[in-house]
Amino acid sequence: MTDALLVLNTGSSSLKFEAQRYDTFERLAWGQVSGIGTDARFSARLAGVDAAIATPLASSDHDAALVAVLDFIDRHDDDWRLRAIAHRVVHGGLKFVEPVVVTPAVLEELGKLVPLAPLHQPHNLAGIAASARLAGHAPDIACFDTAFHARHDPLFQRFAVPAELYERGVRRYGFHGLSYEWIARVLRDTRxxxxxxxxxxxxxxxxxxxxxxxxxxxxxxxxxxxxxxxxxxxxxxxxxxxxxxxxxxxxxxxxxxxxxxxxxxxxxxxxxxxxxxxxxxxxxxxxxxxxxxxxxxxxxxxxxxxxxxxxxxxxxxxxxxxxxxxxxxxxxxxxxxxxxxxxxxxxxxxxxxxxxxxxxxxxxxxxx
The missing domain is CATH 3.30.420.40 (ATPase, nucleotide binding domain)
Known part of the structure; x- marks a missing residue:
């Protein structure tokens, strides 16, 4: 049996996925569902297989997209066991400055941040909710784009507005933190x-x-x-x-x-x-x-x-x-x-x- 991790990046009209070996992070399968909400289409590749797999979906919501991903894994895995499902979440606000295992309370708090990332947050959370319903045997883990910037000096966090607004969350958070954290890791290892x-x-x-x-x-x-x-x-x-x-x-x-x-x-x-x-x-x-x-x-x-x-x-x-x-x-x-x-x-x-x-x-x- 091969332990695996599933990484999901859920957007408004797409769900990108990547299955990786738990021990080496070698890619096992990857792909996406595009056209969510309109004409959804699934496409994927398996490691070691040249041909891509592509097919339209009968339904086009986020649940259907994740079902397509999970069905693909079930049909093509080599006895994989999902140990966890990692989700990209754009906004962690003030509370979530490290990745966390998602609970109903965590999901509720993340929902309060939707106004700060209206193009991303609702769909990130829709992916997590679908995952909890359809693959509840594996813990959902939220990884935040804001977390890497959470320890900025106040000089780089503040807007020039009254302190009351700052205390209520009107501040600079920063994004793309997962990308920057990866670059920092690569530089440490290679340069x-x-x-x-x-x-x-x-x-x-x-x-x-x-x-x-x-x-x-x-x-x-x-x-x-x-x-x-x-x-x-x-x-x-x-x-x-x-x-x-x-x-x-x-x-x-x-x-x-x-x-x-x-x-x-x-x-x-x-x-x-x-x-x-x-x-x-x-x-x-x-x-x-x-x-x-x-x-x-x-x-x-x-x-x-x-x-x-x-x-x-x-x-x-x-x-x-x-x-x-x-x-x-x-x-x-x-x-x-x-x-x-x-x-x-x-x-x-x-x-x-x-x-x-x-x-x-x-x-x-x-x-x-």
């Missing part, structure tokens, strides 16, 4: 000369942020109270003058739902280009809006990288990770060109592996 150095990590994808990593610890990051702040992203605006939001509400008569939809789903690279949020499409396009969006993105990443350098008192290296960071060489080059004034800064590309980080946390909790 000990940089493990204790001042490194800006650029997690660039449809969601994007930067982290000031000093001595392997998060010092500062670009996202704030929500995953909307900081860099422009695929469809998210990034930082915007708060007065612009009150203008939309007061002068243009928008309601909060329209503001939220516009800033989360219609802005960023998509809004700037008027074309797409996919960098591959923008790089291949001759449209002026596509070029402008990419130039704007590179400018903002470079500006925020300089901010992270200030937070650390200098910079020794920059690490690119995430879908854009790893694959869009022209975007990396445009960012680095704007940072040449900082002098000799080593640039690295390290693949993201949030799934491995989550599996490491899950095994530690199982064994404790």
């Amino acid at each position: 000990p000369d940089l493990a204790g150095a001042r490194v800006v990590v650029a997690h660039l994808g449809n969601g994007a942020s930067l982290c000031a990593l000093k001595g392997g610890e998060s010092v500062d990051t670009t996202m704030g109270m929500t995953a909307l702040d900081g860099l422009p992203m695929g469809t998210r605006s990034g930082a915007i003058d708060p007065g612009a939001v009150t203008y939309l509400l007061r002068e243009l008569g928008w309601d909060a739902a329209r503001v939220e939809r516009t800033l989360y789903e219609e802005s960023g690279l998509k809004g700037l280009s008027g074309l797409s949020n996919d960098v591959r499409t923008l790089v291949a396009s001759d449209a002026p809006g596509a070029r402008f969006a990419l130039d704007y993105f590179a400018l903002k990443v470079a500006q925020y990288a300089a901010t992270m350098a200030v937070s650390m008192g200098g910079i020794d290296a920059i690490v690119f990770t995430g879908g854009i960071g790893e694959n869009a060489a022209s975007v990396r080059e445009a960012i680095l060109a704007r940072l040449r004034f900082l002098g000799d800064v080593e640039a690295l590309v390290i693949p993201a592996n949030e799934e491995r980080m989550m599996a490491l946390h899950a095994r530690r909790l199982v064994e404790s």
Whole structure:
């Protein structure tokens, strides 16, 4: 019998999964259900098998998606035994600063954070609820994107608002922590000369942020109270003058739902280009809006990288990770060109592996 861990990343329209060996973290199977809520489709691969498996689903909710994943594992496993199911949860708030075994009380507390991550948290929790119903024999473990930043100095946590608001949770949390924690681990294992150095990590994808990593610890990051702040992203605006939001509400008569939809789903690279949020499409396009969006993105990443350098008192290296960071060489080059004034800064590309980080946390909790 092979002990295994199942890692789930549940979004609004997709459920990504990866089954790993409990002892070595070797991938056993991986894939996703896409089109949840519309025309759901399951696709997966098994280790050592060249052909991919793909099939439409009769039902398209999160329960059906997880049923498809579990059925696939049941049909194709080699006597695997699931020891735990690790879930990515975007927001842990003030209370959850380490991964935890999910209980009904934990799930209730995480539900209170939905307003802080409306695009992510409800679907993360839907995945956990489905898992508890359908695979209750294995403990559910929540791993938080905010946890890696939880020990920031108050200088990097506060907004310039009254203390009462800070005490009520209006503060900077930061996100993509599982990705940054993995990068810190890789640097420690493969580049000990940089493990204790001042490194800006650029997690660039449809969601994007930067982290000031000093001595392997998060010092500062670009996202704030929500995953909307900081860099422009695929469809998210990034930082915007708060007065612009009150203008939309007061002068243009928008309601909060329209503001939220516009800033989360219609802005960023998509809004700037008027074309797409996919960098591959923008790089291949001759449209002026596509070029402008990419130039704007590179400018903002470079500006925020300089901010992270200030937070650390200098910079020794920059690490690119995430879908854009790893694959869009022209975007990396445009960012680095704007940072040449900082002098000799080593640039690295390290693949993201949030799934491995989550599996490491899950095994530690199982064994404790």
